[in-house]
Amino acid sequence: MSRRLWHILTGLLVPAWLLLTLVAVLIHRFLPVAPWLMVHLLFLGAVSTAILIWSQHFADTLLRQPAPGGRTGLGVRLGAHTVGAVLVIVGIVGGWWPVVLAGGILVGANALVHALLLFRQSRGALPGRFAPLVRYYMAAGVSLAIGVALGVLMARTDSGSETYERLFIAHIGLNLLGWVGLTVIGTVALLWPTVLHARVQTTRASNQGTLPLFLAGLTVLGLGSLIDQRLVAAAGVLLYLVALGLVLVEAVRLARQSPAVTFAGWSLGAALAWFFGCVLGFGLLVAFAPSWVLAADRLEQLVPVFAVGFAAQILLGALTYLLPVVLGGGPRVSKATTLELERGGLFRAIVVNGGLVLYLLPVPSLVKVTVSLLVVGALASFLVLMTRALRQNRRLRRATDATVPPSPASPPVAVSPPRRTGPTVTAVGALLLAVTLGIALDPSAAGIPSIGATGAAASVDVAATGRTTTVDVVMKDTLFSPDTIEVPAGDTLVINLTNADDMVHNLVLATGVVSGSIAPGASARVDVGVVAADVEGWCSIAGHKLLGMVLTVVAVGGESADHGDTGHGSAAPAGSAGAADDLDLMREPDADFTAREAALGAAGAETVHTLTMRVEDVEIEVSPGVTQTLWTFNGTAPGPTLRGKVGDVFDVTFVNDGSIQHSIDFHAGALAPDRPMRSINPGESLTYRFTATRSGIWLYHCSTMPMSVHIANGMFGAVIIDPPGLIPVDREYVLVQSEFYLGVQGGEADADKVAAQFPDLVVFNGIANQYGARPLAAKVGEKVRIWVLDAGPNVGSSFHIVGGQFDTVYKEGDYLLRDGGSTGTGGSQVLDLAVAQGGFVELTFPEAGNYPFVSHVMSDAEKGARGVVRVAP
Numbered sequence: 001m002s003r004r005l006w007h008i009l010t011g012l013l014v015p016a017w018l019l020l021t022l023v024a025v026l027i028h029r030f031l032p033v034a035p036w037l038m039v040h041l042l043f044l045g046a047v048s049t050a051i052l053i054w055s056q057h058f059a060d061t062l063l064r065q066p067a068p069g070g071r072t073g074l075g076v077r078l079g080a081h082t083v084g085a086v087l088v089i090v091g092i093v094g095g096w097w098p099v100v101l102a103g104g105i106l107v108g109a110n111a112l113v114h115a116l117l118l119f120r121q122s123r124g125a126l127p128g129r130f131a132p133l134v135r136y137y138m139a140a141g142v143s144l145a146i147g148v149a150l151g152v153l154m155a156r157t158d159s160g161s162e163t164y165e166r167l168f169i170a171h172i173g174l175n176l177l178g179w180v181g182l183t184v185i186g187t188v189a190l191l192w193p194t195v196l197h198a199r200v201q202t203t204r205a206s207n208q209g210t211l212p213l214f215l216a217g218l219t220v221l222g223l224g225s226l227i228d229q230r231l232v233a234a235a236g237v238l239l240y241l242v243a244l245g246l247v248l249v250e251a252v253r254l255a256r257q258s259p260a261v262t263f264a265g266w267s268l269g270a271a272l273a274w275f276f277g278c279v280l281g282f283g284l285l286v287a288f289a290p291s292w293v294l295a296a297d298r299l300e301q302l303v304p305v306f307a308v309g310f311a312a313q314i315l316l317g318a319l320t321y322l323l324p325v326v327l328g329g330g331p332r333v334s335k336a337t338t339l340e341l342e343r344g345g346l347f348r349a350i351v352v353n354g355g356l357v358l359y360l361l362p363v364p365s366l367v368k369v370t371v372s373l374l375v376v377g378a379l380a381s382f383l384v385l386m387t388r389a390l391r392q393n394r395r396l397r398r399a400t401d402a403t404v405p406p407s408p409a410s411p412p413v414a415v416s417p418p419r420r421t422g423p424t425v426t427a428v429g430a431l432l433l434a435v436t437l438g439i440a441l442d443p444s445a446a447g448i449p450s451i452g453a454t455g456a457a458a459s460v461d462v463a464a465t466g467r468t469t470t471v472d473v474v475m476k477d478t479l480f481s482p483d484t485i486e487v488p489a490g491d492t493l494v495i496n497l498t499n500a501d502d503m504v505h506n507l508v509l510a511t512g513v514v515s516g517s518i519a520p521g522a523s524a525r526v527d528v529g530v531v532a533a534d535v536e537g538w539c540s541i542a543g544h545k546l547l548g549m550v551l552t553v554v555a556v557g558g559e560s561a562d563h564g565d566t567g568h569g570s571a572a573p574a575g576s577a578g579a580a581d582d583l584d585l586m587r588e589p590d591a592d593f594t595a596r597e598a599a600l601g602a603a604g605a606e607t608v609h610t611l612t613m614r615v616e617d618v619e620i621e622v623s624p625g626v627t628q629t630l631w632t633f634n635g636t637a638p639g640p641t642l643r644g645k646v647g648d649v650f651d652v653t654f655v656n657d658g659s660i661q662h663s664i665d666f667h668a669g670a671l672a673p674d675r676p677m678r679s680i681n682p683g684e685s686l687t688y689r690f691t692a693t694r695s696g697i698w699l700y701h702c703s704t705m706p707m708s709v710h711i712a713n714g715m716f717g718a719v720i721i722d723p724p725g726l727i728p729v730d731r732e733y734v735l736v737q738s739e740f741y742l743g744v745q746g747g748e749a750d751a752d753k754v755a756a757q758f759p760d761l762v763v764f765n766g767i768a769n770q771y772g773a774r775p776l777a778a779k780v781g782e783k784v785r786i787w788v789l790d791a792g793p794n795v796g797s798s799f800h801i802v803g804g805q806f807d808t809v810y811k812e813g814d815y816l817l818r819d820g821g822s823t824g825t826g827g828s829q830v831l832d833l834a835v836a837q838g839g840f841v842e843l844t845f846p847e848a849g850n851y852p853f854v855s856h857v858m859s860d861a862e863k864g865a866r867g868v869v870r871v872a873p
Helices: 003-011 013-026 034-063 070-094 097-123 131-154 162-196 210-226 230-257 263-288 292-327 331-341 345-360 365-401 421-441 707-712 751-756
Strands: 468-476 479-481 484-488 492-499 523-530 535-538 550-556 608-623 626-633 642-645 649-656 685-691 696-701 716-722 731-740 761-764 776-779 783-792 797-801 808-811 814-817 831-833 838-844 849-855 866-872
Touching: 013 034, 013 365, 034 070, 034 097, 034 131, 034 162, 034 292, 034 649, 034 685, 070 097, 070 608, 097 131, 131 162, 131 210, 162 210, 162 230, 162 263, 162 292, 210 230, 230 263, 263 292, 263 345, 292 331, 292 345, 292 365, 331 365, 345 365, 345 421, 365 421, 468 484, 484 492, 608 642, 608 761, 696 707, 696 783, 696 838, 707 731, 707 751, 716 731, 716 783, 731 776, 731 797, 783 797, 783 831, 797 838, 808 831, 831 838
Parallel strands: 468 492, 484 550, 608 649, 642 716, 731 783, 776 866
Antiparallel strands: 468 479, 492 523, 535 550, 608 626, 649 685, 696 716, 731 761, 783 838, 797 831, 797 849, 808 814, 808 838, 849 866
């Protein structure tokens, strides 16, 4: 096999991994463990494969002798790494621990073999100025082996525990700073000046004390994580940062002497800048976070920046320069190949780096989405350009081969500096367009009020003074500060609102002035107009006023005015009707109505349950002719029912696609709530992993304050963990009781009603009386088990089946009655449940007919908590 063909075949592995990464990014909303998957497809797949290939290529060049095993040995190592990486990814996605273990062992062992072969290769090499750089590749291989071992241990540790988070921080440090970082430093020491066409006699990286300083930093980082000392771990990052600074000072000096004029140079330079920033951020987060859990949480948010800003750019920049070297064909062919890879280089570099900066700013979530898509498009264009470059190279080589003897492979010829004004303007315009599109899709999130929302004067006449009073108000801890503003009557009031909280807020005034949604860290200017009388304001995001987010404007010397709408929910549009006014609990649903499936399947054989729980705002009919916009888990209220056995692991990716902050709390798992149950903003996600250690039917719900409003607006569901020895029955159903506190038609829950604990509807499985219209089915003589959970948020349940008697009752983890109890003839008439309690009943129906089931809190049954079991002969 020719050298060129060999490099083409091995080089296709990297684009293949990049393509898979791109696909995962585009469809990540539908993938389990999506954040983990995207990061590992890039790092474990594309970046690690490139490291194995290019570190061996550079080692051969620097040591001037081939590695043991030559191309065949490298091919075996590439194959082993690819198989191991695939096993790790498949094992995590599928929840198969043995597969993860096998893949991790293969990847780690392969990295150690790679380091050992480089060591043997260097032992017999001739001395050289830059030969010490190969030691970076050896150290990187050892770092990967240790980092992978830590990752495998993490897969068997409950997320959210301090042990998991300490393993996570050490895993990130050894993999990103060790495996990736050390390899890049050893390579860029020579690649950077080569790309810049700068002369270099020596490099700081190859100096005797530099690599030991890097290794000392990694060692201290790992040690600090293992002995539970965050400051020690942070000191390790600081040591690493000092060594990195010494190397980058030299890189900056070279760039000043020979500025970058190609995409390869811009991409490599930007990547190194992001690398320094990420390492600095790593150290600061570990040092100043109040706990390991929060340190790991914040570090997890830094990983995507490391992936795009550093890893992706270093990879694309290096490939842009090195591909023409590998493909060869002589100066003319090499230059043509390079020109293809450099197309739109300045535009792509500005878009990627400018977009990443915008993404890090406190901009609305839809702006982050549009900017992210633009950045992904700019990065993905490399795959198209690489395909064009390969075609161009092959075509020109064939033409050359037909006329003259083939030329030896040569470095790319310097490309003429491109024009910069046009690409720069185009890139900035594209970024502005992405920002504008994001704002246009959700103007209120950018603080742009709707028409007529500002400048509305109070309804009481007063002589305008012509003066303007400007007041700064900070939104923090779900409060306005100050919460009272005194304004001379007749003055125009301007409020400068700053959201210093970690969730979205707004300001609604009784005069009709609306600030629009204000993202965390953002500010807005609200023109209240001429103040003639006292005015009340509040945050209209559901439940925030209930938590005390109220603002009072006092007109000094003016009249007392009506404070307007004091409701705690969202401000209702003028003339809108309350949904409770349209309630008709005797109304039949439409003919095409389908009830929520209550039948329950048996627990599966799998021991790891991997799933995605996605928050979505969905308008749902909760009673015939009555709709509410509910905050749902996976589009339904209640959310999906999960089922497993004691000892099963649930690996949940929680994604907030809603409009405000949300969280998730699984009662079925016992773990520290700090990290997995934290509230996340729209567009964010987290991983929640727990082991089911106790049986029963358990509630899960949103725990963002005010919790009562979030549960009342649909954010709840059930997890069933089968008791050991649970006998099979003929039919199983699950019923989750909850309440609705109706706001306006199509609107959200009325938080005033929630606080007063006065529900309009009490329902099973989210819709009033649905099983009266669409009864559950059974047959005479069948054993039927019905699981019941009371999700609340306020009202208990007394589950009863009219005409039926329970021979078995299981409540809150134990049997109250089983097969008639001690007498053999005992029975039960109700399963009584407080809010958040659950259990099941079993019975056999003696004859055919319709058996109503209700909550025997009869006023609740009359509000919709009823249904029918239709028993056939």
